[in-house]
Amino acid sequence: MDLKNDYVFKRIFGRTGNEDITKSLLTSIIPDKIEKIKLDSNPITEKDWLDDKIGILDIRAELNNNIVCNIEMQICDKNNIEKRLLFYWSKMYIQGIHQGEDYDELKRTIVILISDYNLKRLNEIPECITKWNVREQKYGQVILTDVLEIYIIELNKLDNDLLKNNYKLKSWLYFIKNSEVLKNMRSEEDIKEIKKAEKILEDISADEHERWLAEMRLKYIRDKKAIEDFGYDKGYEQGIKKKQEEMVKKLKERDMNVKFIEEVTGLTKEEIEKIK
Numbered sequence: 001m002d003l004k005n006d007y008v009f010k011r012i013f014g015r016t017g018n019e020d021i022t023k024s025l026l027t028s029i030i031p032d033k034i035e036k037i038k039l040d041s042n043p044i045t046e047k048d049w050l051d052d053k054i055g056i057l058d059i060r061a062e063l064n065n066n067i068v069c070n071i072e073m074q075i076c077d078k079n080n081i082e083k084r085l086l087f088y089w090s091k092m093y094i095q096g097i098h099q100g101e102d103y104d105e106l107k108r109t110i111v112i113l114i115s116d117y118n119l120k121r122l123n124e125i126p127e128c129i130t131k132w133n134v135r136e137q138k139y140g141q142v143i144l145t146d147v148l149e150i151y152i153i154e155l156n157k158l159d160n161d162l163l164k165n166n167y168k169l170k171s172w173l174y175f176i177k178n179s180e181v182l183k184n185m186r187s188e189e190d191i192k193e194i195k196k197a198e199k200i201l202e203d204i205s206a207d208e209h210e211r212w213l214a215e216m217r218l219k220y221i222r223d224k225k226a227i228e229d230f231g232y233d234k235g236y237e238q239g240i241k242k243k244q245e246e247m248v249k250k251l252k253e254r255d256m257n258v259k260f261i262e263e264v265t266g267l268t269k270e271e272i273e274k275i276k
Contacts, residue, residue, distance in 0.1 A: 001201065001204065001205045001210075001211060001214050002214075002218075003175070003176050003177075003179060003201060004073060004075050004116050004155075004176065004177070005073075005075070005214050005217060005218055006057040006072075006073045006074075006075070006217065006221075007057060007213055007214050007217040008201070008204070008214050009057075009059075009073040009176075010057050010058075010059055010073075011200075011204060011210070012197050012200050012201060012204075013025060013059050013071065013197075014039060014040070014059035014060075014071075015039070016039050018039075018196075018197075018200070019037045019038075019039055020193055020196070021193045021196055021197045021200075022037060022039060022059070022061060022071075023037045023193075024168075024172070024191060024193035024194070025071075025172050025193075026061070026063070026069065026071075026112075027168075028166065028168040028169035028172050029112060029129070029151055029153070029169060030069075030110060030149070030151070032063065032064070032067065034063050034064060035064050036063070036064050036065060037061055037062070037063055038061065038062040039059070039060070039061050040059070040060040040061065057073075057217075058070050058071065058072045058088070059071040059072075060092075066107055066108065067107060067108045067109075067110060068092050068093075068095075068096060068107050068108070068109050068110070069109075069110045069111075069112065070088050070089075070092055070109075070110070070111045070112065071112045071114070072085075072088070072111070072112070072113050072114070073114050073116075073176075074113060074114070074115045074116065074117075075115075075116040075117070075221065076117070076221060076224075076225045077117045081113065081115070081119065082119075082121065085111050085113055085150055085152075086150075088111050089109055089111045089148060089150065092109050092111070093106060093107075093109045093147070093148075096109070106147060107147075108146060108147045108149070109147060109148060109149070110149045110150075110151070111149070111150045111151070112150075112151045112153070113150070113151070113152050113153065114153045114155065114173075114176065115152070115153065115154055115155065116155050116156070116177070117154070117156065118154050118156050118157065119152065119154065122152065122154065126157065126160050126162060127157065127160070127162050128153060128154050128155065128156075128157035128158050128160060128162065128163065128173070129151060129152070129153045129154075129163075129169070130151070130152050131149065131150070131151050132149070132150040132151075132152070133145075133146070133148060133149060133150075134148055153173065155173060155176065155177045158170070158173055158174065158177060168191060171191055171194055172191075172194065175194050175197065175198070179198060179201060244267060245275050248261055248267065248272055248275045249275060252275075258272055258273075
């Protein structure tokens with residue numbers, strides 16, 4: 001199965017018991033030495049897998065008891081992904097403090113996006129991985145705070161080969177992008193956690209129910225994307241029409257005359273009379 005499918009991705013990296021796999025991936029991305037990792041163990045129902053709840057298939061982990069981390073796998077281009085990442089970050093950040101606690105209790109929060117498409121805003125950056133902080137505009141080397149970190153990984157930039165000094169990250173990303181490609185990259189530096197993840201991927205690929213769940217999730221993503229794409233062409237027009245109809249109904253409820261409704265909505269008398 002395709003590891004870029006967010007169900008499959010979470011099945012491997014987000015399941016309790018696979019902490020060593022997730023830890024290996026994270027240590028190849030962030031500079032921290034991870035001594036302890038705790039994965040979010042909230043159960044996910046099959047309904048959730050086919051639903052559109054925000055973040056339901058993201059991976060959430062707590063590192064060293066003082067860092068919270070979110071990992072998201074995306075295969076479809078989201079035009080608002082930057083805002084979505086900040087939303088995830090802010091939501092996780094504020095959840096780290098309870099009423100009456102001091103701001104010092106807020107935990108460092110890291111959000112990681114792995115995308116199977118290129119972000120338009122990053123077209124001029126050749127590296128496949130970028131790290132984002134809050135920095136001063138003139139003095140870019142000055143970071144305002146270390147509590148916010150966002151990593152963006154674009155799998156399509158892997159072939160730029162700018163990761164030659166980070167074999168571990170390069171191996172993980174090739175495995176995620178296409179596990180078959182990784183098999184041709186075997187070396188003495190093979191990573192045991194990747195081998196374990198590969199075995200899990202093989203096992204769930206052979207499981208009929210797991211394959212069905214992954215296929216249903218992919219179908220849901222594709223259908224949703226098709227609807228969104230259609231919406232760019234037709235949605236605006238349909239949305240305006242719906243709002244006009246709602247407005248006409250409200251104005252009729254207030255016994256407004258047709259002439260006034262025509263002026264407010266821009267609809268003709270015939271169109272207004274058809275709306276019940």
